[in-house]
Amino acid sequence: MQRFFVEKHQIDETGKTIRLTGGDYNHMKNVLRMKPGEEVWISDGDSLEYYCSVASYGENEAVLHIYYAQETQYELPGQIFLFQGLPKGDKMELIIQKAVELGAYAIIPVEMKRCVVKLDDKKADKKIARWQQIAESAAKQSKRMIIPEVRPVMKLPQALEAAGKLDVCFLPYECAEGMQKTRELITSVKPGQRVGIFIGPEGGFEEAEVALAQELANAQILSLGKRILRTETAGMTMLSVLMMHLEFCGCK
Numbered sequence: 001m002q003r004f005f006v007e008k009h010q011i012d013e014t015g016k017t018i019r020l021t022g023g024d025y026n027h028m029k030n031v032l033r034m035k036p037g038e039e040v041w042i043s044d045g046d047s048l049e050y051y052c053s054v055a056s057y058g059e060n061e062a063v064l065h066i067y068y069a070q071e072t073q074y075e076l077p078g079q080i081f082l083f084q085g086l087p088k089g090d091k092m093e094l095i096i097q098k099a100v101e102l103g104a105y106a107i108i109p110v111e112m113k114r115c116v117v118k119l120d121d122k123k124a125d126k127k128i129a130r131w132q133q134i135a136e137s138a139a140k141q142s143k144r145m146i147i148p149e150v151r152p153v154m155k156l157p158q159a160l161e162a163a164g165k166l167d168v169c170f171l172p173y174e175c176a177e178g179m180q181k182t183r184e185l186i187t188s189v190k191p192g193q194r195v196g197i198f199i200g201p202e203g204g205f206e207e208a209e210v211a212l213a214q215e216l217a218n219a220q221i222l223s224l225g226k227r228i229l230r231t232e233t234a235g236m237t238m239l240s241v242l243m244m245h246l247e248f249c250g251c252k
Contacts (some may be wrong), residue, residue, distance in 0.1 A: 002032065003041045003140045011044060013066075015144055018042050020051060020062040028062050040064065041147050047071050074145050076246045077191035079105035081166060083159050086115045087203035091232050096131050100138035100148050102239040103246075105194075107135070108162070109153045114203030124153045151228055156209060160216035163196035169217040171198040172234050173210055176223040185220050186241055189204070191249045195242060199235040 004024045008196060012016050020028060020042075028034050034054050042050040042064065049072050052064040082104045084095055092109065099107050109131075111118070131150040139147045154162070162170045168189055189195055198205075198213060205213075213219035224237055 001039060002028075003042055003043060003143065004028070005043050005045055005139070005252050006137070008044055009040075011050070011066075013069075016066040017055070018050060018063060018064040018066060021060060021196075025041070025062050027061065041143075044145055045135065045167050047145060047146065053137055072145055072146045074143050076103040076105075076243060077249060078189065078242075078246050080239060080242055081105060081163070081194065082107045082239065083110050083154075083196060083198045084118045084235060085110055085112045085164060085199055085205075085231060086119070086153070087201055087231050088116050092127075092131060093134050095232050095235055096134050096150060097138045098236050099191075099239060100135050102146065102236065103243045104148055104239060105146075106149045106151060107131070108151045108159060110156055110159045112154060112156050112201055112209060115201045116203075117201075119153055128152060133168075140235045154164065157216065159198075160213055163198070163213075163217040163219070166196045167193040169196040169198070169213070169219045170238065171205070171210065171219040172211050172224045172229075173200075173205060173221050174223075174239060176221045176226055177227075179223060179225065182222040182224070185222050187243055188210065189242065189245060191246060197238045197242075199231060199238070202231055222240045 001072060004020060006018055006020065036054050039051065039053045041050050048069050050069045051067045055065040057062045080101050080103060084107060086109050094108050128150055135150050136147045170185065196217065197221060210221065225232060229237060
């Protein structure tokens, strides 16, 4: 069943209606060609979802009838921030899509020394807009209750300063050793904490960057195993492990 996101002011609890406008209205009417009576889920971007049907179409809006609302627990019991070193080509699109599916709260593109890609302000703005669309589509597909934000591109020191305000910060590094330490670090994460993950670009981190991460963000250096992972794989691996750990914690 299709899912759409709305702002709370678009919801009329008393009249049991929701008004869908903008791109979502166009997508529902002209792309999906949904007819009156067809059913959809609507998220308020927080904790409520509404089971609705299409009531009618106006000139610039779709009017939906609310059958009922329910609180959901689709989101992870913690916020994960993915600080991703800018990769080459279209890899960032895949990274964002999968990060959203795996529960990331926000994705922050980061310029690092070994990044091949360099974005000026104009290119960065266009990229961010495109990446945010991908995040929204992935959020709809995976039944997220929020649309994770793709934030503006940051320089590494700026990103580390932001990560230093989080509860925990992890940096997978190919020179790190010991999966036992990785297990201890992952299982130390508690529900409700805000967790940062730093993933290097194709060339990985320079030693000076790892040292800076430890200094500015108290980053915990860990191993993801004996194999070298691609940048698009490393983030998914960390997110998968943290997702499972937090989901298990939520089952207790």
